[in-house]
Amino acid sequence: MIHINENFLKLRAGYLFPEIGRRVRTFKEQNPSAKVISMGIGDVTQPLAPAVIEAMHRAVDEMGRPETFKGYDDGGVGYEFLRKAIVENDYKARGADVDIDEVFVSDGAKPDTGNMQEVFGVDNVVAVADPVYPVYVDTNVMAGRTGQANEIGQYEGVVYMPATAENGFVPEPPSRPADMIYLCFPNNPTGSVATKEQLAAWVAYARENQAVILFDAAYEAFISDPEIPHSIYEIEGARDVAIEFRSFSKTAGFTGVRCAYTIVPKSLKAYKKDGQTVEINPIWKRRHCTKFNGVSYVTQAGAAAVYTPQGREQIARTIDVYMTNARVIRERLTELGYQVYGGVNAPYIWLKTPDGLGSWAFFDRLLNEAHVVGTPGVGFGPAGEGYFRLTAFGTLANVKEALDRIAAL
Amino acid sequence: MIHINENFLKLRAGYLFPEIGRRVRTFKEQNPSAKVISMGIGDVTQPLAPAVIEAMHRAVDEMGRPETFKGYDDGGVGYEFLRKAIVENDYKARGADVDIDEVFVSDGAKPDTGNMQEVFGVDNVVAVADPVYPVYVDTNVMAGRTGQANEIGQYEGVVYMPATAENGFVPEPPSRPADMIYLCFPNNPTGSVATKEQLAAWVAYARENQAVILFDAAYEAFISDPEIPHSIYEIEGARDVAIEFRSFSKTAGFTGVRCAYTIVPKSLKAYKKDGQTVEINPIWKRRHCTKFNGVSYVTQAGAAAVYTPQGREQIARTIDVYMTNARVIRERLTELGYQVYGGVNAPYIWLKTPDGLGSWAFFDRLLNEAHVVGTPGVGFGPAGEGYFRLTAFGTLANVKEALDRIAAL
CATH class of the missing domain: 3.40.640.10 (Type I PLP-dependent aspartate aminotransferase-like (Major domain))
Structure with a gap:
C-alpha cells in the first residue's frame, strides 16, 4: 500500500501570499475604480539588459x-x-x-x-x-x-x-x-x-x-x-x-x-x-x-x-532604478515619522507599523485607505509582528504616488 | 555536529558513462587519426524547429x-x-x-x-x-x-x-x-x-x-x-x-x-x-x-x-530523421545476422551481442575494430548483460558508415 510522506502534512498552509491575494481581490471587487499599487511581492519589473x-x-x-x-x-x-x-x-x-x-x-x-x-x-x-x-x-x-x-x-x-x-x-x-x-x-x-x-x-x-x-x-x-x-x-x-x-x-x-x-x-x-x-x-x-x-x-x-x-553597466543602472525607489521610500517614510529599516543595501524596506498596529491591521489600512499593497511582517515569522515589508521593485512614479497616498493617511 | 545523509554513501559510483568516456579517450589518444562515431549517448543532434x-x-x-x-x-x-x-x-x-x-x-x-x-x-x-x-x-x-x-x-x-x-x-x-x-x-x-x-x-x-x-x-x-x-x-x-x-x-x-x-x-x-x-x-x-x-x-x-x-510538422520531420536512422540500423544489423530489438517505436536499438560476448567485451571490439561507440547493456542492470544499446540520434551518413564498419568486422 502506497504511503504518503506524512511530513508534508505538518506543513502549515501557504498562507501569506494567497491571503494577500485574496484580500486584494476582494478590495478590487468592491472598489473597481481604485488604482492599487503593489509594493508587496519580491519580483522584478525592469526588462532584461540589452546585452x-x-x-x-x-x-x-x-x-x-x-x-x-x-x-x-x-x-x-x-x-x-x-x-x-x-x-x-x-x-x-x-x-x-x-x-x-x-x-x-x-x-x-x-x-x-x-x-x-x-x-x-x-x-x-x-x-x-x-x-x-x-x-x-x-x-x-x-x-x-x-x-x-x-x-x-x-x-x-x-x-x-x-x-x-x-x-x-x-x-x-x-x-x-x-x-x-x-x-x-x-x-x-x-x-x-x-x-x-x-x-x-x-x-x-x-x-x-x-x-x-x-x-x-x-x-x-x-x-x-x-x-x-x-x-x-x-x-x-x-x-x-x-x-x-x-x-x-x-x-x-x-x-x-x-x-x-x-x-x-x-x-x-x-x-x-x-x-x-x-x-x-x-x-x-x-x-x-x-x-x-x-x-x-x-x-x-x-x-x-x-x-x-556593457552588461555590468546596464544591470548597475537597473539596480540604481530600484535603489532610488528604496531611497525615496525610506526618506519619505522617515519624514512621515515611521521607523524604517533596510533599503540601503537591499531592495526591501522593513518598517515598524505605526500606532502599535498589528502587521495585518496595517496591511488592511494601507490597502483600504491608500490602495497600496505591502507584505505583513508577521507572515515571515512571529518576530515580524508589528512590522511591514515594502519592496523597491516598481516604477518611481508609482512609488511616489504610493507615498503621497500614505502621507495623506 | 553536521551529519551527512549516509544514504548517499550507498550509491555505486556513476560508472557507465564515465567509464565509456575513459575508454574512448584512451582509444583516441592511441589512435589520433581514427574517426570515432558515437551512437552511445541519448542526446539529440538535430537543431530546434524553425517555429x-x-x-x-x-x-x-x-x-x-x-x-x-x-x-x-x-x-x-x-x-x-x-x-x-x-x-x-x-x-x-x-x-x-x-x-x-x-x-x-x-x-x-x-x-x-x-x-x-x-x-x-x-x-x-x-x-x-x-x-x-x-x-x-x-x-x-x-x-x-x-x-x-x-x-x-x-x-x-x-x-x-x-x-x-x-x-x-x-x-x-x-x-x-x-x-x-x-x-x-x-x-x-x-x-x-x-x-x-x-x-x-x-x-x-x-x-x-x-x-x-x-x-x-x-x-x-x-x-x-x-x-x-x-x-x-x-x-x-x-x-x-x-x-x-x-x-x-x-x-x-x-x-x-x-x-x-x-x-x-x-x-x-x-x-x-x-x-x-x-x-x-x-x-x-x-x-x-x-x-x-x-x-x-x-x-x-x-x-x-x-x-x-508548423511546429508539429517540423518536429515530425526531425523524428523521421532519427527513425530513418533507427530503421537503417535495425535492417542492416538484421541482415548481418544480429538479433535486434527496439528501433521501431523508440530511438533505441537493443541488440544481442554476437558470439556470446559480454557487453563490455563487445563495446571494446566495436570501439577498437570499428571505431564505433555504443552503450554496454549491463550498464543498465545485470539483465542487460550480453546486450548493447545503439541510439539513432545522429546523421544518416554517420549511421551508414558505422554500419559499413560493423559489417566489415
Missing part, C-alpha cells in the same frame, strides 16, 4: 543551426564559460578563493536552498532567523527534520533566532547547538546586512560547533556600503563551514529566465555517525547531476552577458 | 521591453498557454482525460522522475525493470528507500523485474508486493513498447495492490504503431493509480533548452499510516512550488510552438 537580450538572441540562433546546436549541458553543472565568469567576477575580484569545480549552476536559488538539505542527515538541528524566507523551513519540514508546528507557526525542533531592532536584524549565534544554519544577507525580509565582524562570529561558531552555514546571498548586488562583504568567503575560514547561494534573479532581472548558482567548497566536510568525515562537494555533485540536467543554454548565454562591460 | 526558434526570439524580445517583460511564472506550475496546449494536444486529442490543474511544467523529466518519490513515505517498496534508467533507483537510494548494493549493483529492498527477450522486454507485475512502480515505455534502454493489454494488466495490479505507477513516457513521440498507447491515461482506471512524465527533450530536441511536464491526476491518492487517504495532487503542488520556481518564459514559449501546425 543579455542580445546574447540570448545569439544563443537561440545557435540552437537553430546543426553546427552550433547544443544538447545536454555536459555534466549539468553549467557551461565553463559561465562558471569561469562567476569565479573571476564574483569571487576572485573580491579576493575570495573559489574554484570553478566548486560552482554549480542551477535554475534558481529557491531550488538550491530547498534541495541542499538533502545531502545532510535528518537528525541535524536546523537554525533559522525569525522572520525568515519560508523555503528554508518548509523544505526541512518535508524532509522530516522537524516536529509539528505550534499555534504561532513555529516547528518543533527548529532553532529560531529572533532578528529584532535591538540586534539590528542580525541574529547572534544561538546558545543551543545547531547543525544547519540558514543565513540570508542582504536579508529578505528585513533588508539588514551583516558586517565582516558579524559574519566572522558566525564562521567561528560554525567551526567550533562543526556546523554548516547555508548562506543565501541572492541580494548581494544591492549592497552599496563598501565595507559590507558580498560573499561569506570574504571571511577567513568560511570555506570549511559554508555553502553560498547566489542568483541572477534580482541581480539581473532573471526571475522569469531562471539562473542561479551555488558554491560548495571542496574543503567543506560533514560527519558520518562513526565520526569519519565526508566531503560535501562530490556528494552535492552526485545529487545535482542525478536530479537535475542543467540550465537552458539560452539562459546561460544570457547570464554570462551580465559579466560583460 | 520554436521563432517563438523563442519573440519571447526574448518580450523580455527586453518593460510592457511585455515577464517575472516569475505565476505559481511556478507553467503558463496557462502551455498547459492548455498540452492538455488539448497530448491528451484530449487521444481521448485521455487530463485537466489543466493536473499539469506541472518543469525543467526536465530527470528532475521530475527523481523528485516525485519525495511525496511518498520512505517505507514504500520500489519496483523497477532490469535493465533500467538509473535515475529511478539512485534517487530512491538517496531517500533511504533501499539497503546496500550487492556485488552486481542491485540494492537491497528494491524489486527488480527482469525485461528479457522472453517477455519482449516488458516485465510482468511482480509476485512480491510493490508500492512505487517505475515503468518506462517506449523503453530506455531496450526500445520496447507496452500494448494496451500489457498496460491494463499493470493498472489492474496497481489498483489491486494500492500501488502507484510512475509512468515515464519521455519517448512517446517515437511511437509509430497506431495500436500502441502514448499515455497511460488511455487505459481505463489509470487516473486513480498513475503519474505520467513527459518531456520535450527527445520530442522536440529540448535537451539543451529544458522543458518537461508531469501529470498528477486529482483522483490519485496515497495512504497515511492510519489508513486515511491523502490526495497527491495538492501535495505535489506544494512540493513543486516550494522547491521550484517555474521554467524560463523563453523556454515555455518555445515549447508551446511545438503544438502549432
Whole structure:
C-alpha cells in the first residue's frame, strides 16, 4: 500500500501570499475604480539588459543551426564559460578563493536552498532567523527534520533566532547547538546586512560547533556600503563551514529566465555517525547531476552577458532604478515619522507599523485607505509582528504616488 | 555536529558513462587519426524547429521591453498557454482525460522522475525493470528507500523485474508486493513498447495492490504503431493509480533548452499510516512550488510552438530523421545476422551481442575494430548483460558508415 510522506502534512498552509491575494481581490471587487499599487511581492519589473537580450538572441540562433546546436549541458553543472565568469567576477575580484569545480549552476536559488538539505542527515538541528524566507523551513519540514508546528507557526525542533531592532536584524549565534544554519544577507525580509565582524562570529561558531552555514546571498548586488562583504568567503575560514547561494534573479532581472548558482567548497566536510568525515562537494555533485540536467543554454548565454562591460553597466543602472525607489521610500517614510529599516543595501524596506498596529491591521489600512499593497511582517515569522515589508521593485512614479497616498493617511 | 545523509554513501559510483568516456579517450589518444562515431549517448543532434526558434526570439524580445517583460511564472506550475496546449494536444486529442490543474511544467523529466518519490513515505517498496534508467533507483537510494548494493549493483529492498527477450522486454507485475512502480515505455534502454493489454494488466495490479505507477513516457513521440498507447491515461482506471512524465527533450530536441511536464491526476491518492487517504495532487503542488520556481518564459514559449501546425510538422520531420536512422540500423544489423530489438517505436536499438560476448567485451571490439561507440547493456542492470544499446540520434551518413564498419568486422 502506497504511503504518503506524512511530513508534508505538518506543513502549515501557504498562507501569506494567497491571503494577500485574496484580500486584494476582494478590495478590487468592491472598489473597481481604485488604482492599487503593489509594493508587496519580491519580483522584478525592469526588462532584461540589452546585452543579455542580445546574447540570448545569439544563443537561440545557435540552437537553430546543426553546427552550433547544443544538447545536454555536459555534466549539468553549467557551461565553463559561465562558471569561469562567476569565479573571476564574483569571487576572485573580491579576493575570495573559489574554484570553478566548486560552482554549480542551477535554475534558481529557491531550488538550491530547498534541495541542499538533502545531502545532510535528518537528525541535524536546523537554525533559522525569525522572520525568515519560508523555503528554508518548509523544505526541512518535508524532509522530516522537524516536529509539528505550534499555534504561532513555529516547528518543533527548529532553532529560531529572533532578528529584532535591538540586534539590528542580525541574529547572534544561538546558545543551543545547531547543525544547519540558514543565513540570508542582504536579508529578505528585513533588508539588514551583516558586517565582516558579524559574519566572522558566525564562521567561528560554525567551526567550533562543526556546523554548516547555508548562506543565501541572492541580494548581494544591492549592497552599496563598501565595507559590507558580498560573499561569506570574504571571511577567513568560511570555506570549511559554508555553502553560498547566489542568483541572477534580482541581480539581473532573471526571475522569469531562471539562473542561479551555488558554491560548495571542496574543503567543506560533514560527519558520518562513526565520526569519519565526508566531503560535501562530490556528494552535492552526485545529487545535482542525478536530479537535475542543467540550465537552458539560452539562459546561460544570457547570464554570462551580465559579466560583460556593457552588461555590468546596464544591470548597475537597473539596480540604481530600484535603489532610488528604496531611497525615496525610506526618506519619505522617515519624514512621515515611521521607523524604517533596510533599503540601503537591499531592495526591501522593513518598517515598524505605526500606532502599535498589528502587521495585518496595517496591511488592511494601507490597502483600504491608500490602495497600496505591502507584505505583513508577521507572515515571515512571529518576530515580524508589528512590522511591514515594502519592496523597491516598481516604477518611481508609482512609488511616489504610493507615498503621497500614505502621507495623506 | 553536521551529519551527512549516509544514504548517499550507498550509491555505486556513476560508472557507465564515465567509464565509456575513459575508454574512448584512451582509444583516441592511441589512435589520433581514427574517426570515432558515437551512437552511445541519448542526446539529440538535430537543431530546434524553425517555429520554436521563432517563438523563442519573440519571447526574448518580450523580455527586453518593460510592457511585455515577464517575472516569475505565476505559481511556478507553467503558463496557462502551455498547459492548455498540452492538455488539448497530448491528451484530449487521444481521448485521455487530463485537466489543466493536473499539469506541472518543469525543467526536465530527470528532475521530475527523481523528485516525485519525495511525496511518498520512505517505507514504500520500489519496483523497477532490469535493465533500467538509473535515475529511478539512485534517487530512491538517496531517500533511504533501499539497503546496500550487492556485488552486481542491485540494492537491497528494491524489486527488480527482469525485461528479457522472453517477455519482449516488458516485465510482468511482480509476485512480491510493490508500492512505487517505475515503468518506462517506449523503453530506455531496450526500445520496447507496452500494448494496451500489457498496460491494463499493470493498472489492474496497481489498483489491486494500492500501488502507484510512475509512468515515464519521455519517448512517446517515437511511437509509430497506431495500436500502441502514448499515455497511460488511455487505459481505463489509470487516473486513480498513475503519474505520467513527459518531456520535450527527445520530442522536440529540448535537451539543451529544458522543458518537461508531469501529470498528477486529482483522483490519485496515497495512504497515511492510519489508513486515511491523502490526495497527491495538492501535495505535489506544494512540493513543486516550494522547491521550484517555474521554467524560463523563453523556454515555455518555445515549447508551446511545438503544438502549432508548423511546429508539429517540423518536429515530425526531425523524428523521421532519427527513425530513418533507427530503421537503417535495425535492417542492416538484421541482415548481418544480429538479433535486434527496439528501433521501431523508440530511438533505441537493443541488440544481442554476437558470439556470446559480454557487453563490455563487445563495446571494446566495436570501439577498437570499428571505431564505433555504443552503450554496454549491463550498464543498465545485470539483465542487460550480453546486450548493447545503439541510439539513432545522429546523421544518416554517420549511421551508414558505422554500419559499413560493423559489417566489415
